[in-house]
Amino acid sequence: MDRRESIRSLFLGSMAGSLALESCVSAPAEDIKASVWKYQYGRTPQEAAYDEKLLSTQFFENSELNTITKLANLILPPTAEGTIEQAEVPQFIEFMAKDFPSLQTKIRGGLMWLDHHCNQHYSKVFMNCSEDQQLETLDKIAYPDPKVKEQKQEVNFFSLMRNLVLTGYFTSEVGIKELGYQGNQPNVWDGVPSDVLKEHGFSYDEWEDKFADPAQRNDTAVWDDDGNLIS
Amino acid sequence: MQIIEDQKTYDVIVVGSGAGGGMSTKILAEAGLNVAVVEAGPFFDPANPEQQTQLKWPYESPRRGAGTTRAFGEFDMAYGGWEIEGEPYTQVGDTQFDWFRSRMLGGRTNHWGRISLRFGPRDFKGKDRDGLGENWPIGYEDVKPYYDKVDKLIGVFGSKENIYNEPDGFFLPPPKPRLHELYYKKGAEKSGVKVMPSRLSILTKRINDDRGVCFYCNQCSRSCSVYADFSAGSCLIFPAQKSKGQVDLYVNSMVREVSVNEEGKATGVLFINKEDRKEYSLKAKVVVLAASACSTARILLNSKSKAHPNGLGNSSNLVGKYVHDSTGSDRMAFVPDLMNRKIYNEDGVGGMHLYSPWWLDNKNLDFPRGYHIEVWGGLGMPSYGFGFNPNSLNEYLGLKVGGYGNSLRSDVRKYYGAVMGMSGRGESIASIDNYCEIDPTTVDEFGIPVLRFNYKWSDYERKQAKHMHDTFEEIIHNMGGIVLGDKPGADQDYGLLNPGRIIHEVGTTRMGSDPKKSVVNEFEQLHDANNVFVVDAGPFVSQADKNPTWTILALSWRTSEYIIQELKKQNI
Numbered sequence: 001m002d003r004r005e006s007i008r009s010l011f012l013g014s015m016a017g018s019l020a021l022e023s024c025v026s027a028p029a030e031d032i033k034a035s036v037w038k039y040q041y042g043r044t045p046q047e048a049a050y051d052e053k054l055l056s057t058q059f060f061e062n063s064e065l066n067t068i069t070k071l072a073n074l075i076l077p078p079t080a081e082g083t084i085e086q087a088e089v090p091q092f093i094e095f096m097a098k099d100f101p102s103l104q105t106k107i108r109g110g111l112m113w114l115d116h117h118c119n120q121h122y123s124k125v126f127m128n129c130s131e132d133q134q135l136e137t138l139d140k141i142a143y144p145d146p147k148v149k150e151q152k153q154e155v156n157f158f159s160l161m162r163n164l165v166l167t168g169y170f171t172s173e174v175g176i177k178e179l180g181y182q183g184n185q186p187n188v189w190d191g192v193p194s195d196v197l198k199e200h201g202f203s204y205d206e207w208e209d210k211f212a213d214p215a216q217r218n219d220t221a222v223w224d225d226d227g228n229l230i231s
Numbered sequence: 232m233q234i235i236e237d238q239k240t241y242d243v244i245v246v247g248s249g250a251g252g253g254m255s256t257k258i259l260a261e262a263g264l265n266v267a268v269v270e271a272g273p274f275f276d277p278a279n280p281e282q283q284t285q286l287k288w289p290y291e292s293p294r295r296g297a298g299t300t301r302a303f304g305e306f307d308m309a310y311g312g313w314e315i316e317g318e319p320y321t322q323v324g325d326t327q328f329d330w331f332r333s334r335m336l337g338g339r340t341n342h343w344g345r346i347s348l349r350f351g352p353r354d355f356k357g358k359d360r361d362g363l364g365e366n367w368p369i370g371y372e373d374v375k376p377y378y379d380k381v382d383k384l385i386g387v388f389g390s391k392e393n394i395y396n397e398p399d400g401f402f403l404p405p406p407k408p409r410l411h412e413l414y415y416k417k418g419a420e421k422s423g424v425k426v427m428p429s430r431l432s433i434l435t436k437r438i439n440d441d442r443g444v445c446f447y448c449n450q451c452s453r454s455c456s457v458y459a460d461f462s463a464g465s466c467l468i469f470p471a472q473k474s475k476g477q478v479d480l481y482v483n484s485m486v487r488e489v490s491v492n493e494e495g496k497a498t499g500v501l502f503i504n505k506e507d508r509k510e511y512s513l514k515a516k517v518v519v520l521a522a523s524a525c526s527t528a529r530i531l532l533n534s535k536s537k538a539h540p541n542g543l544g545n546s547s548n549l550v551g552k553y554v555h556d557s558t559g560s561d562r563m564a565f566v567p568d569l570m571n572r573k574i575y576n577e578d579g580v581g582g583m584h585l586y587s588p589w590w591l592d593n594k595n596l597d598f599p600r601g602y603h604i605e606v607w608g609g610l611g612m613p614s615y616g617f618g619f620n621p622n623s624l625n626e627y628l629g630l631k632v633g634g635y636g637n638s639l640r641s642d643v644r645k646y647y648g649a650v651m652g653m654s655g656r657g658e659s660i661a662s663i664d665n666y667c668e669i670d671p672t673t674v675d676e677f678g679i680p681v682l683r684f685n686y687k688w689s690d691y692e693r694k695q696a697k698h699m700h701d702t703f704e705e706i707i708h709n710m711g712g713i714v715l716g717d718k719p720g721a722d723q724d725y726g727l728l729n730p731g732r733i734i735h736e737v738g739t740t741r742m743g744s745d746p747k748k749s750v751v752n753e754f755e756q757l758h759d760a761n762n763v764f765v766v767d768a769g770p771f772v773s774q775a776d777k778n779p780t781w782t783i784l785a786l787s788w789r790t791s792e793y794i795i796q797e798l799k800k801q802n803i
Contacts, residue, residue, distance in 0.1 A: 039291060039292055039293055040291070041284055041287040041291045041292055041305075041306070042280075042281065042282050042283045042284040042287065042306075043300075043305075044273070044310060046300075047300045047305070050300065051293060054293070055293065074635055074636075075635045075636070075639065076635075076636075076637065076639060076640065077636060077637055079637060079640070081640070088290075091293075092293070092295060095293040095294060096294060096297070099293075099294050099297065099299050100297075100299070138635055142633050142634050142635050143631060143632065143633040143634060144632065144633050146623070146626045146632050159620075159633070162621070162633075162635065162639070163618070163619040163620065166617075166618030166619070166621050166639060166643065167295065167613075167615055167616060167617055167618040167619055168295065169618070170613045170617050170618045170643060171289035171290060171295040171296065171613045171614060171615065171617060171618075172289075172290050173288070173290055175613070176288070176289075176290075176612075176613060178640065179574075179613065179643065179644065179647060180574040180644075181574070181610065181611075181612055181613065182574060182575055182576035182577075182610075183448065183449065183576045183577070183578035183610070183611075183612055184286060184288065184448060184450075184578070184612050185286070185448070185576075186446035186447075186448065187446060187447050187448075187576055187578070188446070188447060189406050189407070189447040189576075189578070189579045189580070190407065191406075191407030191408075192407070192408075192409065192410045192413070192575075192577070193573070193575050195573075196410065196572075196573050196575065197410075197413075199573075200410060200413070200414075200568065202410075202413045202417075204407055204408075210390045210404065210405060210428060211404055211405060211406065211407045211428075212388070212403070212404035212405065212406055212407075212435040212436065213404065216436065217435065217436050217437065217444050218436075218437050218444060219436070219437065220437045220438065220439065221386070221403055221436050221437065221438050223383070223401045227379075227382075227391065227399055227400060227401045227402065228391075229402070229403070229404065229436075
């Protein structure tokens with residue numbers, strides 16, 4: 001069986017599984033199908049099968065995913081540069097909870113703490129609170145004290161969510177564009193741009209002749225007997 | 232039990248397809264020999280789009296690069312890691328040896344750091360310097376011609392520096408330093424630490440028409456699809472397949488033992504095909520073991536016979552003894568001058584552009600041997616973990632840590648590229664008390680008895696790690712940086728990482744002229760069976776503060792020429 005065949009059979013397997021899935025969660029079979037085919041990046045057949053298994057199940061309840069999405073939008077509100085939805089942050093957090101099961105209770109418990117806290121203070125669950133009330137709640141848990149070793153669980157929960165939201169955002173297409181990362185493409189490195197070098201007080205002058213000359217990179221290397229490059 | 236026998240007899244069976252096995256396969260096949268390569272993992276070609284991870288974006292994966300299935304992140308090109316399902320290893324007492332294995336054609340060369348350093352004259356004669364360990368039976372002058380040939384065949388960039396124990400070679404031109412590397416240089420030189428272009432086996436210039444030239448994507452750890460980095464599959468095995476000999480690749484084939492005849496000479500190997508889970512036997516005139524230092528020791532120890540009741544090559548009782556890894560410890564720095572940097576493409580090659588070789592004289596120090604310093608940082612591609620604790624560095628600027636809202640976007644941008652790090656990689660002293668052996672109580676999923684490790688660092692290594700941190704802190708202060716994290720104290724072995732973590736484990740089949748004190752001779756030939764050779768890092772008498780690969784390659788070439796000669800003379 002070739003790799004394409006094996007992926008197809010895995011996929012058919014997941015279709016059968018997704019019938020049962022549909023009854024308890026709202027992820028439609030079409031979405032699962034799309035996600036299984038979306039990610040193609042040199043996995044081994046075993047890795048692809050594992051990913052397919054994770055992608056065809058759902059851990060968080062839809063109501064939890066709504067709260068995660070809201071929380072993510074409070075942590076990084078939408079701007080013209082990009083949004084939580086464009087960066088697929090909720091889907092990423094859902095996936096990571098299955099990939100790193102140790103995250104499950106921390107997140108689920110933290111979400112319950114939010115509702116408990118809001119019930120106590122506003123007689124409403126977090127999602128039914130006004131945005132002012134939601135932010136008032138976050139103000140209590142968003143600032144860990146760097147001098148204290150042990151933070152309260154709700155502070156740890158928020159730090160975890162902030163980490164997942166930020167890493168999810170800045171590893172997305174919109175996030176990487178916003179950051180300005182320029183690489184991951186064929187190019188020729190010829191050193192730090194001269195204006196940046198100058199700004200930081202450096203120069204290549206003291207050893208210029210040692211370095212690779214981009215113009216000669218395609219000429220086949222030839223050395224003399226002493227190891228000096230002559231072409 | 233029914234073993235499936237292949238009737239063909241090869242000239243040579245090579246076990247393992249990494250640096251040592253790849254080189255041996257190439258040299259032997261070019262001499263016209265029929266060679267079988269037996270590899271425990273699947274076929275791998277970095278140019279195969281189905282296997283390629285190079286140039287993929289984090290968002291092409293649902294886990295954005297996290298390391299769930301591969302220890303260095305899911306785009307890293309090592310199928311395996313420190314833990315492999317179904318292939319356990321065990322520890323004696325409180326030993327914490329971490330054993331990294333990569334199961335694929337090319338082995339660990341597909342993801343390694345490409346740091347390609349020659350051992351210098353002093354590195355072969357450590358005992359002469361400080362009375363510790365043992366000298367190699369050969370010296371730099373014996374290996375130099377092979378280092379020269381490896382440089383030209385595989386390609387390594389670097390600069391001529393005329394330093395006695397860091398011999399120059401046939402270098403390709405090195406890439407210009409990145410910005411954080413220039414900061415490092417400024418800080419290090421203030422402390423008298425030598426800084427020079429690194430020496431990596433990456434093609435900054437064309438060396439032949441079979442391999443492409445580096446296009447600076449920084450992803451050598453993903454194995455290069457145009458073969459511009461050294462990976463054993465693309466640079467040695469594939470060319471060997473095109474040479475005049477015949478090369479048969481047996482992949483997904485886990486060698487259990489070397490088979491021997493009544494006189495104790497090797498007749499071939501016994502392996503398990505992972506796909507059908509059946510045992511097969513292959514025959515050959517010569518067996519070359521290149522399974523990695525510890526895997527080779529395991530195969531030898533599991534090869535018990537009437538002629539070799541203690542395991543093959545083990546009449547000295549030294550197979551598995553003297554295993555030693557490089558010392559390693561790391562530190563990070565925050566460089567305020569690098570905040571709010573102008574962003575440009577700073578990917579460069581897949582590794583550092585500058586480094587520091589060992590620069591001190593041990594006469595004035597309280598530990599033997601040295602370490603080199605690797606440096607890292609820059610405007611890298613985000614992956615899982617990027618953006619964690621986005622403004623924890625605010626602490627050093629008197630600003631509030633934590634929070635939420637769009638100020639976090641500017642925090643991430645502000646600190647992007649402002650953190651860098653240093654890693655010390657040093658020489659430990661080989662000890663007979665550090666060893667791997669067969670654990671009689673445990674087998675892997677193929678029914679093969681597994682290795683059990685016994686390993687303790689000594690004060691030699693601990694004091695070296697302490698010195699690393701003193702040096703790192705001084706350099707960081709010199710360059711205007713802030714040291715991150717607390718200095719590890721005696722209770723943490725001064726930050727010394729577990730043995731095995733640096734993935735330079737060597738020494739399990741040590742080389743020597745006395746069969747009572749060593750396992751192989753200077754041609755990496757077993758004292759106990761003259762048609763069995765070991766061309767991985769097993770024969771290393773000492774590890775030096777250099778990465779082992781360039782020496783594995785040079786010695787494997789030298790041994791392979793010897794095998795060809797001995798076959799011609801009908802001595803083996």
